[in-house]
Amino acid sequence: MNETTLIGLVISILQFGTLLYLAALGETIAEKSGVLNLGVEGMMAMGGVIAFFVGVGTGNPWLALIAGAVAGAALALVHGLVSVVMGADQVVSGLALTILGLGLAAFIGRDLVSEPPGAQFSALDLGPLSDIPWVGPTMFSMTAVSWLALALGAIAAFFLTRTRVGLQLRAVGESAATADAGGTAVVKFRLVAVAIGGALAGMSGGYLTLSLAPGWSEGTTAGRGWIAVALVIFGAWKPGRVLIGSLLFGGLIALEPRLQTFGVEISPILLSMLPYVLTVAVLIAISIRSRNRPSVAPAAIGQAYRREER
Amino acid sequence: MFGYRFVRRETPLWGGQLRAFLVGLLIALLAGAVLLVLAGHSPIDVYSKMFSSSLGSTRAISSTLGRAVPLGLAGLAVAVAGSMGMWNIGAEGQIIAGAIGGAWVARLFPDLAGPVLIPAMLLGAVAGGALLALGPAIVRSRLGVSEIITTLMLNEVAIRIVRYLVNGPWQDPASNNFPVAPILPEQSQLPTLFERANIGVLIAAVVLLGVGAFTARSRWGYELRIAGSSEQTAEYVGISLKQKVLTVLVLSGAIAGLAGGLELTGSADRLVEGVANGWGFAGIIVAALALLRPSGVAAVAVAFGAIQIGGLAIKTQGVPSSIANILQAMILFGALAAAVFGTHTLVRSTASTSVSSTTAAGADA
């Protein structure tokens, strides 16, 4: 096993980690406010196709990325409107969002399939830092988007734990009625959280089509949105742990095509099952642990909130 | 929010999920029309082609019915679990597991005569789907682990199992390294019913009717609905919740598995990775629109089947078949919104409407 292959592996891990983390971070924020959004795959696809489209049109990767984020947020607000404001079932609405997002993305992108990418993110040149052995060619050669993901994660963690608004967001996700009684606008918080979740998922899709696998094709999201949903649980709804999980699951994805080079005989397909199996195991562990104490899951997740009348 | 709130109406504006569905359909068709126009197509042309190719002739209807089979069974699977308040999001994986089960039987006994082989394969399919649902069922009934996530994750596991099989041990040696399984024996295909529909349509209809009737009239179905009503009521009456959870989820998986088996003995001639084709997820939409009633499931499944067949047909006109999925999703959103507006009305939040009480009504002194 030589250095180049190992470095290649690490780079790939960081790339997939970024992809997964952006989407999972967004979903974490949404779920923390009590909204389950199963439409991540759809938002990712929409973000990806719009970002690619804008990239081809303008040649500016940042504009494209932002466009992708906006597309994701817009789609997420459909789910928000129907399930948070109107109180319809979040599971059904989220799944419909996945179907809608994937279908719409395929529709919009039908002519973009063999189009060469118009804009891409290249590795950030950090000067002498990239010459450091091992860390240089890997971590310090990440694209700006990866650094952005890290920054967003740090901001989210700070925001959730150290600001009162973050406290209110968490309160809305634990007990909407209590938060409401204390003067917090439940619906507003949830909508904003869902929109942020959509924006990050869209950004993740944009990263996919602009950087990780430049180009657009139907199905390019390849189930990664579902991994992001799993990651939120795996990371116990904490941005820091979700990051670790993203790297872990990203590592599993990165290993798939490389198993043979590393001399491992297991079929890569079986390896790719691991993230899902691991998530189920973690979920079971959480359930067993919360027999005698409250679960780490936001208590109000999935429940619509309507103020009662008197 | 924004000074407006949703408030329950005194009497619902209209009764009936049917009307909500129709409103949803309308909204979807309008939204779809906008998309088509933006893409440079004529909505009238596209929609009429969709209609004629799915419902415009006996041949078309037979295709539609064929498509309705997996949609209807997946919808039934979700509806059965839903009657106890549980969400089986794993129908997609269970269909695949069913197809694997059926294919496995065909591999083991390729020389059996048709009338024996087909039922055997279908049994294998039912077992496959039930088996995949067993894990989530056990952890839900024993530990209370959310079946939403466990069934969802197993979807991806099932996809990878079939991927592994068709890329590896079950790969067709005659297929030039394509990830497909060998063609199934000829006698494993269901006989034709009419035009393009095989008797799988009958089988599915019987299952839908049977399960529907059974849950409506049997003790078991009755107890199921009580259990779905409230835990305390179930205890009051003496029903074991744990047992019900287990049997319901496994049954749900079995029904979805059957869909996979029927696919294998019907339209598909061999096991491929895409055997479930998104029907598992569509089934959830179908069940939601049908309000979990088996009769509604049949109707919505046929409607969706028509949309999907129509979607395939317009590919020749240069319209991507994804329009079908877009329409299906929009129908759901439209119907959800319509249903809410049917039972609630938008009211300005004024000072005279008072605020929340977390205590039970009637308990104040």
Next chain:
Amino acid sequence: MFAVELDGIWKRFPGVVANAGATLRVRPGSVHAVLGENGAGKTTLMNVLAGGYLPDEGSVLLDGKPQHFTRPADAIAAGVGMVHQEFRLIPTFTVAENVVLGSGPWLLSKSAIETQVAELADRFHLATTPDREVWQLSMGERQRVEILKALWTDARVLILDEPTAVLTPPEADELGRITRSMADDGRCIIFISHKLDEVTSFCDEATVLRGGQTTAASLPVADLDAGRIAELMVGEATEVSQRRNRIEPVGDTVLDVSSVVVTDVRGRTVVNGVSLDVGAGEIVGIAGVAGNGQRPLADCIAGLTRTTSGRVTVDGNDITTDKPSARSAAGLAYVPEDRLGVGLAPRMTVTENTMMRSYRRLSKGPFIDRSAADAETDALIDTYNVKVGQKKSPIAALSGGNLQRLLVGREVETNPRVLVAAQPTRGLDVQGVAAIQQLLVDQAAAGIGILLISEDLAELFALSDRLLVMHEGRVVGTFDPDDATRADVGAAMAGVRQTATAGITVEGA
């Protein structure tokens, strides 16, 4: 000038007038009790003050200035804080996080808020642990968090709704000390209560409500005596209600409850050694303000809650560890307080609800005999005069009275030996109440023993052969309705110790 003044408050809800011109005047720096039995309008009035309800008529003044609250946040901003009976806390948050949730600095640091909360608690001698998560705390500790929340927003008026209902005696004393120190700080505390002893221990003045009106305003506590208070709470001693004809003599014991103790999920003893018996053809009533253990007792007899110790016997058969369905088979019928949550399934049809007890019997093999079920339902509807629109429509569409007739009828049709009815006429209109009461009387006449738990004293007086009073999980007195007065019963309900006189039997302490 009064710190708080509520003048002529009217508040109506569909079907009920909760406040009918009630008034309240609280002096600054005082601890003021608002007394009354269930349905008197105490909590409604306090909710008006706290911004939870907008009054139909009347005015709210703080320090002489008129206030117009449209939601609780307005009241909080004006300095009114309320601690409800059911706490509004987030279990997974720490004490400090719960306290600062409503208002505070933008940026939080864990240690800073914990220190600030600790300081606040110290000022008022409130023992608390700012860094622990709420789910780990006892009820007394949780209540202190609620009080801290109010203090954090600098509440000048603090309303406590039945605060000692969830406290142990030492915790209650602690609460008394806390409220006194807050009053000394110039704030005013309002205690909603029905317990005389706590009123006399902690409060300076008391206002009594009955039927939505103020029957006595700002009485100095020192001038109070139990009899007078009870009278003000439950009405004149001379009120006479229709008594039914008793069956003499009463038959064999059909229900025997022996030293039953029930502890709730938090380890609190909610039923503290209750013993009672019901004979065939007898109606035994249990009076008491809600929350004194009646509901756990009923649920325990029915098998929905575990008995911690003690025995329950029906017709001589020990059913203490039986499941609810087995108890039904043994001859126990139950009409629960929570009609639509426990006794009936709201989304199922009328027929499906009526067959809850009998469906096993009506089954042929795996299927339910639909026509037999329908026939039974028809018979039930007929016998018990239930007005249903469509048998096939969900039962939630029925009015309260009809629901209850259905429920009682269904239970009675199981041919029980004893019927436990918890709050059977609550929320019903006049005809509904009369119909259910008649049903119960008829069943007793037919030889069924009835345990009637009710908050309606008039009903208990009219129907019971013997009247027990529960207070804080115990039976504190047994009364003969023919001889005892409402005032006596009312006093027992308020926790006043009874002296054995004609018609009153006192349980040992």
